[in-house]
Amino acid sequence: MSKIFGIHSRLTELPASPEAPASAQNNTPAIEILTPAEAASNAYLQEHGFMNLKYPQEIHFCKAEVHMDFLYGTFVIPPKGKNTYEASFRYAVFKDRIIFIDDGDYVLRIVEKIRDSITRPNPGIGFFFADFLDALISEDLLCLTDIENQIVHLEDEVLSGTLDNFNHKIMSCRRKILIYSHYYLQLSDISNVLQQNDHGFFNRSELNAFRLFSERVGRLHEEALMLREYSTQIREVYQSQIDIRQNKIMKILTVVTTIFLPLTLIAGWYGMNFKYMPELNWKYGYLTVFLLSLAIVILCIRLCRKKHFL
Numbered sequence: 001m002s003k004i005f006g007i008h009s010r011l012t013e014l015p016a017s018p019e020a021p022a023s024a025q026n027n028t029p030a031i032e033i034l035t036p037a038e039a040a041s042n043a044y045l046q047e048h049g050f051m052n053l054k055y056p057q058e059i060h061f062c063k064a065e066v067h068m069d070f071l072y073g074t075f076v077i078p079p080k081g082k083n084t085y086e087a088s089f090r091y092a093v094f095k096d097r098i099i100f101i102d103d104g105d106y107v108l109r110i111v112e113k114i115r116d117s118i119t120r121p122n123p124g125i126g127f128f129f130a131d132f133l134d135a136l137i138s139e140d141l142l143c144l145t146d147i148e149n150q151i152v153h154l155e156d157e158v159l160s161g162t163l164d165n166f167n168h169k170i171m172s173c174r175r176k177i178l179i180y181s182h183y184y185l186q187l188s189d190i191s192n193v194l195q196q197n198d199h200g201f202f203n204r205s206e207l208n209a210f211r212l213f214s215e216r217v218g219r220l221h222e223e224a225l226m227l228r229e230y231s232t233q234i235r236e237v238y239q240s241q242i243d244i245r246q247n248k249i250m251k252i253l254t255v256v257t258t259i260f261l262p263l264t265l266i267a268g269w270y271g272m273n274f275k276y277m278p279e280l281n282w283k284y285g286y287l288t289v290f291l292l293s294l295a296i297v298i299l300c301i302r303l304c305r306k307k308h309f310l
Contacts, residue, residue, distance in 0.1 A: 001034040003108060006125045009117035029125050030097045033108055050092055050099075059088040062186035064193035069093045071199070073190060077097045077106065077136060078179045080143040094200055098125060109136050121147045126206025128196070133187070133213050137220060142222050144180065147173055151231055167237050170231055177228045184221035188214055255309050259300040263293050 007029040014030065045051055048070055050258045064073035071093040079258075081085055089102035100107040114131050148175055149258060154166065191214035195207055202210070266289065270279065279285040 002035070002038050003111075005031040005111060005115065007125065007128055009121060009123055010119050011111065011128070012202065013115075022136050024230070024268055029123070029128075031111060031128060032097060032099045033111065034099060035103055036101055037098075039099070039270050042099070043091070044094075044097075045099065048094065055090075061088065062183065062190055064190040066193065066198050068197075069199065071193070073193075075136070077182075078085060078176075078183055081139045081278070091304070093125065093129065093201065096125070098129060122205070125207060126194075126202035130206065130209035131214055133191070133210075134216070137187070137216060140180070144220065144227060147176055148227055148230070151227065151234055153233050155237065158234065158241055163238065163241065170235055170238070174228065174231050177231065181228065182220060183225040184217050184224060187217045188221070203250070213280050251309060256307075258304060259297055262296045262300070266293060266296075290293065 003012045006014045011031065014028070039045055040051065049068065049203075050070065050072070053067075053072060055074075059074045059076055062073070062075050064071055072090070074090050075088065077087040087106035088098055089104070089107055091101070093097045102108070104180060110132060113135055114128070118131050120127055120131075150169070154169055154173070160164065191210050193283065194202070194210045194212070197207060251301070270277070273280065279288070282288075
């Protein structure tokens with residue numbers, strides 16, 4: 001079901017007419033939200049050649065393209081906050097309206113959020129789109145903070161010696177960070193296209209709003225890069241802990257080898273059982289070898305302690 005909102009000081013939902021949107025009847029700048037099926041039969045889109053665009057059915061990233069008399073683009077919003085799924089939709093910016101093509105309810109929820117919370121004395125297409133872009137990233141700092149807390153928790157686990165499933169957990173965090181990093185770069189590209197204002201749709205104040213949005217996205221991208229570097233440092237700490245454990249194991253094996261290698265030599269020597277080995281038939285041969293082995297073990301242990309191997 002299509003939704004139409006008139007752009008006044010506050011967004012106002014308008015009744016839709018089968019022949020033409022209500023906004024077209026009174027020249028009110030408007031926001032339209034259509035499903036793909038509704039967009040295919042929309043007269044306004046057909047009039048401006050939107051349906052002649054050859055675009056893929058799947059949406060993979062955020063972008064903005066300049067066409068003859070409108071801007072066309074797509075959004076792919078990563079899962080965040082209460083949205084546990086990836087949202088994607090298309091949009092077209094004209095001189096007097098913005099049309100969103102969404103087969104879900106993501107755009108409608110954003111528009112209703114703007115309607116309920118934002119009032120502007122000088123409304124316009126550009127200001128609405130700037131508010132829409134701001135709404136897309138309004139919760140992102142909380143999401144990045146949540147990822148940071150997860151990494152901090154992993155760091156505490158590593159330092160406390162708890163290394164279970166570390167690689168799985170840290171790779172999950174790094175994957176999220178990478179998605180956000182690419183997302184912010186794509187939003188920055190969209191902002192740059194909007195600021196070029198090739199069609200002259202936006203006034204100076206609206207372009208300034210896009211510039212402020214671009215700065216916010218830049219700061220979020222820097223935050224994502226910082227988290228990526230932090231996660232790399234935690235991986236290095238984890239690897240150092242693994243190396244320390246391996247060194248301890250090698251130290252134990254070295255000590256055991258140092259202590260018992262002479263005993264192995266003695267056992268091998270007397271295990272040859274040559275006929276003329278007098279110790280084999282000597283009354284005190286077994287006791288002598290036992291005491292010799294015990295003395296060697298004690299000597300090796302004292303040497304290892306002196307060298308701080310134990």
